[in-house]
Amino acid sequence: MKFAHRSEQEFARLLDFYDIKWLYEPVSFDICWDHKGNPTSKFTPDFYLPEYNLFIEITTMNQKLVTKKNRKIKRLSELYPEVKCKIYYRRDYEHLLFKYNISLDDSGHEILP
Structure with a gap:
């Protein structure tokens, strides 16, 4: 499967695990x-x-783009209150990597221990 960002791929691997x-x-x-x-x-x-x-x-982007995405999620909850959507920011994503001992290099590729 083709993911838009490496963080999405790693999150999918965690869900699979x-x-x-x-x-x-x-x-x-x-x-x-x-x-x-x-x-x-x-x-x-x-x-x-x-x-x-x-x-x-999952959003690991710069703050300007995160603000735009936050507006979209707020709009989603206003229009579709029955839809539950959780956002994971960069710090949340980094916490998951740390918690599950996943290391990535600067380009987002996994570094095996």
């Missing part, structure tokens, strides 16, 4: 429309965990 079923970018939610009702902006969470009815968004 714990035998947690997941889907990658299974749905896009319309979050903004033009005056004719055509969607102009969508939000596509990275993962869906069907057993938990939970979407996961």
Whole structure:
């Protein structure tokens, strides 16, 4: 499977290790429309965990892009209150790497112990 970012690939490996079923970018939610009702902006969470009815968004980007993504997630919760979406920021992701003893080099590739 082709992931948009290495962090998503590592997160998928962690889910697989714990035998947690997941889907990658299974749905896009319309979050903004033009005056004719055509969607102009969508939000596509990275993962869906069907057993938990939970979407996961991994963001390890710079702060400017994180702010934009936070706005999209806020809009998602306003429009679709029944949709549960958890965001993992860079610090959360780094904590997972540390907790599960996964080391990455500067380019995001795993370094084996």
